[in-house]
Amino acid sequence: MSPIATNELSALLLENIHPDATTLLSSAGCKVETYEGALSADELADRISGVHLLGIRSTTQLTEAVLDKASDLVAVGAFCIGTNQIDLPAATKRGIAVFNAPFSNTRSVVELAIAEIIALTRRLTDKSRDMHAGIWDKSAAGSHEIRGRRLGIVGYGNIGSQLSVLAETLGMSVSFFDIADKLALGNATRCASLEELLESVDVVTLHVDGRPGNRGIFGDAEFARMRPGSLFLNLSRGFVVDHAALRQRIESGHLAGAAIDVFPREPKRRGEAFESELRGLPNVILTPHVAGSTEEAQQDIGRFVASKLRHYAVDGTTSLSVNLPELALPERAGTHRLAHVHVNTPGVLATINGVLAEHGVNIEGQFLGTRGEVGYVITDIGAPAESDVVRTLQDMPETIRLRHLS
Known part of the structure; x- marks a missing residue:
């Protein structure tokens, strides 16, 4: 084995990763190829030969079958928070380092959650729809302040805890539930169970991770426990929520509104058709998995993850790797x-x-x-x-x- 020089490294960046990632890797001598959309497993398997560094976001699935074709792959960068789209055990047993960006887009997700809570509570979506249809309906019916309302956060990690602090500054009272023992910030109250939280708040927002055990954790039984007229948000993972059950609860009037940013099935590329049971419902905000997609966050993520890939490829540093032992090296x-x-x-x-x-x-x-x-x-x-x-x-x-x- 001859020493690997940086100018011999090849990187493939998928899913419209910020150009700063390309600039950073290229400046180190790495040859970089970019692709705007995600690739299917078969497409990625066909293109991954000769690739040393792979950058993906949340849509591309890096399976063991793909890794079997990736004999040259040294490291993978998930330019997002989660890594559930990557077969981590398969990567680890091949000695492939995996990095992600656990903090870079926290503020962006929190700001969208706050904006959506306000929009749903004021029913701005319905007001805007009527105005675009030429209907002037100047009424306060169904429109409320968020001050004094009770926010329930499911998942009190980086995003949930920062949301807790900002919501309190706006006058909301905050309760949270997390399966791990988390320290409450400010005046937030920890709930002993998910059921306790659902029965006591006006707004429920999910900020859980992508572990397999979270699949389908929120269905009709959970919606039934929520207070009549409450709101529901999911900006975490698409597979944690039963969307058919959510639609029924919106249509029945049990829930006053919802905001959904992630879906069980998402288009792989910009412009592809989007299908969901939640389309067309009143006071429901649907966004295309953009909670963390601000220009500021994407630039920070591009720089952060690309830097981790470069340092690992050049120096072997594994600081903040999600699967290999962490070594911060001189x-x-x-x-x-x-x-x-x-x-x-x-x-x-x-x-x-x-x-x-x-x-x-x-x-x-x-x-x-x-x-x-x-x-x-x-x-x-x-x-x-x-x-x-x-x-x-x-x-x-x-x-x-x-x-x-x-």
């Missing part, structure tokens, strides 16, 4: 680097050092991290490793992936 000064992903079993580090000592290789710096069943060793050496050293390390039964960085 910049190399005239050294060569061996990046060794391996099965986390006792004695691997000793074996590596034994191989290097046997071949007279001087170690100038070394870093080890472990994460569950995976270990990651970075070894800085003064000269390029000879082929027999690399071959011996690759042939270790514990080796998942070895990279020789120049």
Whole structure:
């Protein structure tokens, strides 16, 4: 294995990722190809050969079948919050690092949630529709302030907790439910169960992650528990909500309105037809998965994730990787680097050092991290490793992936 130079790396960025990502990777010498839409699994499998760095957003599905075709793939960047579109165990067992942007678009999502709560509470969607139809209906009926109303947040992570703070500044009282033990911010009240939250608030908003256990967690039974005339928002994952049940509750008048940004089935490209049971309903806001899609957020995400990909490809740094042990490494000064992903079993580090000592290789710096069943060793050496050293390390039964960085 010869050392990999940055100008030999190839990157494929899908789903209209911000141009700053291309600029950042290109400035490091990487060859970058961009594509506006998502690719199907078959399309991606056909194009991924020779790709070292892959950038996707939420629509492209990176399955094990696709990864089987990705023999050159070194790292994947999810230019979004979630990584449920990536088969993480399959990536990990191939030594492919995965990065995401867990914080970069938090403010954008929160601002949209606040805007939608106000719009639904004032029934602005119906007022706007009537005005476009030439109907002047100057009435306060069904229009309310959000001050004093009760907001229930399901999922109190980065987004839910920031929403909690901003909602309180607008005069709302906040309750939240999370399966993890989370510290309440401000005057927010933690609910012991989802049922307790649903029965006590005027607005329910979902901010849960994409773990498989969240699939279908919100259906007719949950809508039935909500207070009559309350509002419902989902800006998290499309597969967590039963949209047919939501439609029935809107049509029956049990719910006064809803705002939905994510859907079980979403078009892969801009301009494709969109179908949903929720189309055409009164006081329902539908948006095309844009909660985090402000120019500011997309620029921050583009820079953040591309930077993680570049540093991993060039230096082996795994800071904030979602699947490999985290190692924040100093910049190399005239050294060569061996990046060794391996099965986390006792004695691997000793074996590596034994191989290097046997071949007279001087170690100038070394870093080890472990994460569950995976270990990651970075070894800085003064000269390029000879082929027999690399071959011996690759042939270790514990080796998942070895990279020789120049």
